[in-house]
Amino acid sequence: MRRTLFLVIAACVLLVLILPMVVLNIWRTPRVSIKTAGPGIRVKMHDTGKVVVMPLEEYLVGVVAAEMPALFHEEALKAQAVAARTYTLKKLSSSVNSTHHPGADVCTDPNHCQAWLSPLAMRRRWGLVQYWSYHDKIVSAVKETDGMVATYRGKLIEPVYHSTSGGRTEASSEVWKYSFPYLQSVVCKWDKQSPRYLNTAVMTISQVAQKLNTNLGSVPAASGGAKSLLKVLERTVSGRVKTIRVGDKTYNGTEFRRLLGLSSTYIDWxxxxxxxxxxxxxxxxxxxxxxxxxxxxxRQGKSYQDILTYYYRGITVEKYD
Known part of the structure; x- marks a missing residue:
């Protein structure tokens, strides 16, 4: 009886004290290591404002974890890793220090640079069990593309990316003031599985007026009512809204999308x-x-090189010197 009681107590001690310590140690220690040699990169943390120096590859793991769903195929994660590395090295090669983050090479504000997750943030996002598989998967994607970048005629490209194209990507000249030969509109027939492929947003005329900071009070009484409120003046080659008239004001597509909080400029109503x-x-x-x-x-068998050279036309995927 005493022996049984002793074993029960010992088992309880093991479960309550020792097992959590083992789990915690596993939780804190990565199973797959990454390269930490070489110069560090100065990263300004958007949430704290602090500048943290870390190895480039460690930074890239955090970027891929933040910017792309970890459940994606390994080759897609590799493509993201190359894009993120290209972006970062292009920043590092610039002689102009950004006014957005003085004293740092990059920041973790996705509205300015690339998003980034710490290991703790990854665990919170994925949970303890999935953290291990997802973290190892992303580390492998970074390691297996070690030093690989995307270049055009020997220079690092602007490796911009987005979640879901909606069937066709857009040329850079249609969205921004600059045009790059490798950022052209291409057909994309592989993104229909995205939960954001089709989106809807319902608003009243008064809500639209408020968001656009314009007066539309007389529109319903006019001929055609709400139907005459919006008129697309021009669409891009891919079919997105380039300019649109709302009431007596004209907006470019990106501004219209931003003000109304819409998912893209592929807009109908x-x-x-x-x-x-x-x-x-x-x-x-x-x-x-x-x-x-x-x-x-x-998932159709394409490599990360195939993916990158499809979306970035005419580029070369090569080792960075």
Whole structure:
């Protein structure tokens, strides 16, 4: 009886004290290591404002974890790793220190640089069990593309990317003021599995007016009512809204999308009384690498080189000198 009681107590001690310590130690220690040699990169943390120096490859693991779903195919993650490395090295090679993050090479604000996750943030996002498989998967993607970048005529490219193209990517000249020969519109037939492929947003006329900071009070009384409120003046080659007239004001497509909080500039709509249902395809600016398209290509057997050279026309995937 005493022996049994002793064994029960010992088992309880093991479960309560020792086992959690073992689990915690496993939780804290990565199973797959990455290269830590070489110069560090100065990263400004968006949440704290602190500048942290870390190895480039460690930084890239955090970027891939933040920018692309970890459940994606390994080749898609490799393509993302190369894009992220190219972006970072291009920043490092610039002689101009950004006014957005003085004293740092990059920041973790996705509105300015690339998003980034710490190991702790990864565990919180994925949970303890999935953290191990996802972390190892991303580390492998970074390691297996070690030093690989995307170049055009010997120079690092602007490796912009977005979530979901909606069937076709956009040329950079249609979204921004600059044009690059490798950022052209291409058909994307692999991103239909994206949860953001089709999106809807319902707003009243007054809500649209408020978001656009314009007066549309007289529109419903006018001929055609809400149907006459919006008129697309020009679409891009890919079919996205380039310029649109709302009431007596004209907006470019990206501004219109931003002000209304829509998923993309692939915009159509239906009206019902004073309500407008916006229907959009895709998610993001649509230029460059389509992430869900990359995953779809990878699942059809395409390599990360195939993916990158498809979305970035005329580039070379090579080792960085």
């Amino acid at each position: 239906e009206t019902d009384g004073d309500k407008i249902t916006f229907k959009t395809k895709g998610y993001g600016h649509g230029v460059g690498l389509c992430q869900y398209g990359a995953d779809g290509m990878a």
